[in-house]
Amino acid sequence: MSVVGVDLGGTKILARVVDPATGRTVGRKKVPTPKDGTDAVMSAVAELVRDVTASVADGTAKGVSAEDAAEAVTAVGVGVPGLVEADGTVSRCPNIPGWDQPVAVKTILEADLGLPVVVSNDVNCGAVAEHRLGAGRGTDDLLAVFVGTGVGGGLIINNQLVVGERGMAGEIGHLTVVSDGRICGCGERGHLESYAGRAGIEREARRLHAAGRPNALVELAGESPIKSRHLEQALAAGDEVAHQLVDDAVMALAIGIGNVATLLDLSRVVVGGGVADKLGRPFLEQIMGSPDFGGFGPQVCTLELAQHLDDAGVLGAALLAADLIEN
Ligand SMILES: [Zn+2]
CATH class of the missing domain: 3.30.420.40 (ATPase, nucleotide binding domain)
Structure with missing residues (x-):
């Protein structure tokens, strides 16, 4: 077949x-x-x-x-x-x-x-691929988080994809992580995606640039969209704003992933997408080591890099x- x-x-x-x-x-x-x-x-x-x-x-x-x-x-x-x-x-x-x-x-x-x-x-498809043929193999329950332009997520419970009543189960990007925080692409405030997604990072980098904090992200990208590689380059160059924005992304992911892992008693979370792929293992370790890691903390759950891009x-x-x- x-x-x-x-x-x-x-x-x-x-x-x-x-x-x-x-x-x-x-x-x-x-x-x-x-x-x-x-x-x-x-x-x-x-x-x-x-x-x-x-x-x-x-x-x-x-x-x-x-x-x-x-x-x-x-x-x-x-x-x-x-x-x-x-x-x-x-x-x-x-x-x-x-x-x-x-x-x-x-x-x-x-x-x-x-x-x-x-x-x-498509994000749920990605979660299924990681669960059966990637970094989630061998688990019955898995959260897969994809950090790219936005932040998507897919949830597997008891080896089954969970889609929810309206098809929105696993949408970790729209969890509120900061009260009255940055505005999200969906129009609400304080969502995880507005801190950890590339579009949210770009909005903040350009806002800071215009407000008198010039930064390597805007300088590297110019008029074009800020890419994951610009983020990687700006971090390597020690750019202060880039480090601050990545710290904000880490905070948001640590709160969101930690809370979901605690709620569902997950022992593994797979993290993929363009941003996670570029920043790699150190990014995951920063999330796991964050004081903001929600719920019972990373001692109950490990983060693994996605194997499929x-x-x-x-x-x-x-x-x-x-x-x-x-x-
Ligand atoms: Zn949102």
Whole structure:
């Protein structure tokens, strides 16, 4: 049996044919995300699934074996950067141009492809990939936190992904960590993401710069967005503002992760995403050593770096597709 995992992103759509028993990729393809509305996006996803499936079946995919080519694709998993309802409708998807109303992704793709389709939030897909094929292997319960432009999270309890009533379970980025604190991308104040996400760090770095505290983050990035590597470079150069902003990020993550780990009695939390990947193990150690680490503190829970970066979403989507067949 093989399955297809799809990662639908704001700029590109990735698809892989995966052997779900091992997580091995048998074939892969990608296309740019269409900018002219959700009908075009749905057609592009279906076309890409057909293309990548055909490239394995006819043996044109790189390194595909005769056994791989003989395996029929039995299900498709799609990870989307949005809010997914229980029936596979994606109600909000702000990073994809033209997604201004709910789209019944599961229904549309099942009709087009003639295969069972599961739709899940991309961060939840990442959590599933880390749990089964990454740094969360061997645990029954896991929180995966992804620190990138924003901060996303996925929660596994009893080896099952928890999505919650409205699809928002695991959204650690919107926990309040500072009363009346910095304004968050969602409009509320004091959320974890406004301190630890790259966009929140950038807003604060530019505000400080304009208020008379010039800093290496703004100088390195110029007019372009501040990247994780700028953060790494500014820290290495001993920039005071960069150190202060990373200390703020550590505080926010320590409060949020510690409290969640205490509430759910977790013994392991996986931390990934662009910022965590760049700052690496020292960043995790700073979080674990923080006096702000919430609840019972890091003695009950260890933080591990995620093992998958860009492919976590597509792999997790494939694993969720395999569950459709097995369950
Ligand atoms: Zn928020």
